[in-house]
Amino acid sequence: DQQVKQNSPSLSVQEGRISILNCDYTNSMFDYFLWYKKYPAEGPTFLISISSIKDKNEDGRFTVFLNKSAKHLSLHIVPSQPGDSAVYFCAARTGSGTYKYIFGTGTRLKVLA
Amino acid sequence: EAGVVQSPRYKIIEKKQPVAFWCNPISGHNTLYWYRQNLGQGPELLIRYENEEAVDDSQLPKDRFSAERLKGVDSTLKIQPAELGDSAVYLCASSLRAGSSYNEQFFGPGTRLTVL
Structure with missing residues (x-):
């Protein structure tokens, strides 16, 4: 079963506009949620995280929102830049000492100049 | 500071051959951590060391x-013998x-394995 889902395989946004990437999860025991960015032929790089006890975390142009009741999180990128074009993975960590990371299938973001 | 180093970057082998990643x-x-990422999927944990x-x-195919x-x-990480599905x-x-x-995970560039 897919505990972390990214239902949009791709997204295109104009440069300067907002990019919104979405992620849904099923396990209410996840304690951290993360976003990673991946360029071709490179490993994923950490972007931003949020604890399950928070509902928002902001880092520069990147903001992650967590809606626990809906089991939904989103990543907002404002303003979007061509260099943001990459595959974005949502991930969730199981707590209680297991510390296993479950990744979504990724969303390919293309920022058009 | 050097990041996570992996080798080789690419490996092509025939099925039933052994292969090792460092x-x-x-x-x-x-x-x-060792993860496997199939095409169009996210990384899946194989094994974690402390x-x-x-x-x-629990996710490592121990056979x-x-x-x-x-x-x-x-x-x-070793596979012996490799199967087509291990690509x-x-x-x-x-x-x-x-x-x-x-604590942030830092990923290496990965090894792309192709089993023919």
């Missing part, structure tokens, strides 16, 4: 996969000791 984590990182101890290998992390530093990117990641607060 990973050197960031200095000082106690936790080391120092030299494998603390989670053909093995891993070791001698001395708690670098690690090797994937094998990613290594490391972090400071896993704990109640989140």
Whole structure:
């Protein structure tokens, strides 16, 4: 079963506009949620995280929102830049000492100049 | 500071052959992960080490996969014999000791394995 889902395989946004990437999860025991960015032929790089006890975390142009009741999180990128074009993975960590990371299938973001 | 180093970057083998991947984590990182990423999917954990101890290998297909992390530093992941379905990117990641607060995982560039 897919505990972390990214239902949009791709997204295109104009440069300067907002990019919104979405992620849904099923396990209410996840304690951290993360976003990673991946360029071709490179490993994923950490972007931003949020604890399950928070509902928002902001880092520069990147903001992650967590809606626990809906089991939904989103990543907002404002303003979007061509260099943001990459595959974005949502991930969730199981707590209680297991510390296993479950990744979504990724969303390919293309920022058009 | 050097990041996570993996070798080789690419490997093409015929089915039933053995193959090994090597990973050197960031200095000082106690936790080391091996992931497999199939095409169009996210990374899936194969095994996690805390120092030299494998603390989670529940997803490792033990009939053909093995891993070791001698001395708690670098690690090797082996497949013997390889099957067509093993074609994937094998990613290594490391972090400071896993704990109640989140410690960032740093990923290597991965090894792309093609089994013919």
